[in-house]
Amino acid sequence: AQKVTQAQTEISVVEKEDVTLDCVYETRDTTYYLFWYKQPPSGELVFLIRRNSFDEQNEISGRYSWNFQKSTSSFNFTITASQVVDSAVYFCALSEARRGYQKVTFGIGTKLQVIP
Amino acid sequence: DAMVIQNPRYQVTQFGKPVTLSCSQTLNHNVMYWYQQKSSQAPKLLFHYYDKDFNNEADTPDNFQSRRPNTSFCFLDIRSPGLGDAAMYLCATSRDGQETQYFGPGTRLLVL
Numbered sequence: 001a002q003k004v005t006q007a008q009t010e011i012s013v014v015e016k017e018d019v020t021l022d023c024v025y026e027t028r029d030t031t032y033y034l035f036w037y038k039q040p041p042s043g044e045l046v047f048l049i050r051r052n053s054f055d056e057q058n059e060i061s062g063r064y065s066w067n068f069q070k071s072t073s074s075f076n077f078t079i080t081a082s083q084v085v086d087s088a089v090y091f092c093a094l095s096e097a098r099r100g101y102q103k104v105t106f107g108i109g110t111k112l113q114v115i116p
Numbered sequence: 117d118a119m120v121i122q123n124p125r126y127q128v129t130q131f132g133k134p135v136t137l138s139c140s141q142t143l144n145h146n147v148m149y150w151y152q153q154k155s156s157q158a159p160k161l162l163f164h165y166y167d168k169d170f171n172n173e174a175d176t177p178d179n180f181q182s183r184r185p186n187t188s189f190c191f192l193d194i195r196s197p198g199l200g201d202a203a204m205y206l207c208a209t210s211r212d213g214q215e216t217q218y219f220g221p222g223t224r225l226l227v228l
Binding site: 035037042043044045046047050091100101102103104105106107108109 | 147156157158159161164166169171204206208210215216217218219220221222224
């Protein structure tokens with residue numbers, strides 16, 4: 001069975017600080033996808049990034065960057081120069097291929113509070 | 117803008133009174149999913165449709181049913197809501213079974 005662990009349940013940072021959200025996963029599949037979603041207080045899950053298991057290249061998108069390390073089964077997410085609007089719950093997720101669909105397993109989420 | 121829409125955003129029902137939650141999408145995606153998310157927990161997949169093909173997760177209670185009358189709409193029916201069914205219900209879609217899932221804003225259900 002697959003599993004996603006987000007050890008940090010809550011993090012508080014002061015605006016403009018950098019923050020890294022940790023994600024460790026377990027799977028027996030050789031082909032899988034990893035995701036990060038943001039859930040603001042309104043409740044909608046906003047897709048941020050998808051990474052497949054064969055692509056270990058790090059990615060940067062504006063203030064967001066992701067570090068995928070297969071050797072340690074980690075897919076960490078860094079926000080540079082955090083802003084108040086970054087306050088949300090962030091979910092790391094892992095999908096495994098099933099017949100006709102991808103079954104997504106979410107971590108418990110990390111609640112990020114950015115203090116002005 | 118193409119999107120996933122859920123109505124209502126908040127729903128209050130009484131213990132045992134059937135309730136239906138609605139999801140629609142303008143993305144023309146083949147697959148639609150329903151998730152249940154309880155407070156401070158991760159979303160949990162209840163079931164999904166690939167076109168008209170319905171797929172139940174093994175641990176989804178029989179109290180939960182779903183209908184997909186056409187590509188755009190999907191409904192979640194809770195036949196006899198209990199207090200433990202109070203949660204956020206999230207609808208998601210994907211272009212096909214292997215693509216990224218995009219979520220609606222959710223319906224928060226309260227059971228009195």
